[in-house]
Amino acid sequence: RKEVEQDPGPFNVPEGATVAFNCTYSNSASQSFFWYRQDCRKEPKLLMSVYSSGNEDGRFTAQLNRASQYISLLIRDSKLSDSATYLCVVNSYSSASKIIFGSGTRLSIRP
Amino acid sequence: SQTIHQWPATLVQPVGSPLSLECTVEGTSNPNLYWYRQAAGRGLQLLFYSVGIGQISSEVPQNLSASRPQDRQFILSSKKLLLSDSGFYLCAWTVDYGSAKLRQFFGPGTRLTVL
Numbered sequence: 001r002k003e004v005e006q007d008p009g010p011f012n013v014p015e016g017a018t019v020a021f022n023c024t025y026s027n028s029a030s031q032s033f034f035w036y037r038q039d040c041r042k043e044p045k046l047l048m049s050v051y052s053s054g055n056e057d058g059r060f061t062a063q064l065n066r067a068s069q070y071i072s073l074l075i076r077d078s079k080l081s082d083s084a085t086y087l088c089v090v091n092s093y094s095s096a097s098k099i100i101f102g103s104g105t106r107l108s109i110r111p
Numbered sequence: 112s113q114t115i116h117q118w119p120a121t122l123v124q125p126v127g128s129p130l131s132l133e134c135t136v137e138g139t140s141n142p143n144l145y146w147y148r149q150a151a152g153r154g155l156q157l158l159f160y161s162v163g164i165g166q167i168s169s170e171v172p173q174n175l176s177a178s179r180p181q182d183r184q185f186i187l188s189s190k191k192l193l194l195s196d197s198g199f200y201l202c203a204w205t206v207d208y209g210s211a212k213l214r215q216f217f218g219p220g221t222r223l224t225v226l
Contacts (some may be wrong), residue, residue, distance in 0.1 A: 003134075034214065041199075041219035041222070042219075042220075043201055043218060043220045044155070044201075044217050044221055045217070046214060046215075046216065049214070052179055087154075087155075097134070098206070099145075099157070101154055101155040102154065102156030103153065104154055
């Protein structure tokens with residue numbers, strides 16, 4: 001079983017729709033969680049951290065469920081510019097190498 | 112503010128040729144540094160990480176090597192490239208304080224094609 005698993009998609013949704021991704025992780029000792037966005041042929045960029053209490057940044061909401069070991073990303077009122085691959089990242093403070101990236105979920109927003 | 116540089120941006124090399132990719136970070140000291148490779152349409156594969164000068168940990172056996180000759184410089188090398196070395200090479204560094212611990216930031220990457 002992979003340490004971090006994501007549905008690869010692609011998710012193809014109309015502009016204005018709400019879309020949600022989940023990401024599951026296997027290491028219960030994981031301590032910090034992030035969502036990154038990667039545009040085609042570009043480097044990943046940090047989208048948002050994920051906190052236990054849940055957090056929101058504009059149209060984006062991230063949630064963490066430690067009991068079930070998953071994190072989620074919700075995008076409301078999706079824009080064409082949201083088309084990208086979304087990577088979930090799970091870290092453990094115990095080792096500098098324990099930064100695990102999911103393989104990403106591709107999102108395509110259609111007009 | 113911190114900045115991470117990588118060069119070259121693109122590279123086409125013949126099989127069997129050597130490789131040297133460089134990454135430098137500005138605006139921070141003693142960062143943790145990482146090399147990743149991303150094959151076309153695939154996820155990120157961690158190749159090497161370094162917590163300090165001369166300290167390199169290898170995550171995956173490769174025909175690649177890494178060195179950290181200075182605090183903010185990280186170099187990825189190969190003596191003889193293979194076709195399978197083609198990919199998008201990304202250097203990254205981590206912020207390591209407080210609640211921002213282990214946030215990772217990436218350089219612009221080097222797209223390597225081995226022919």
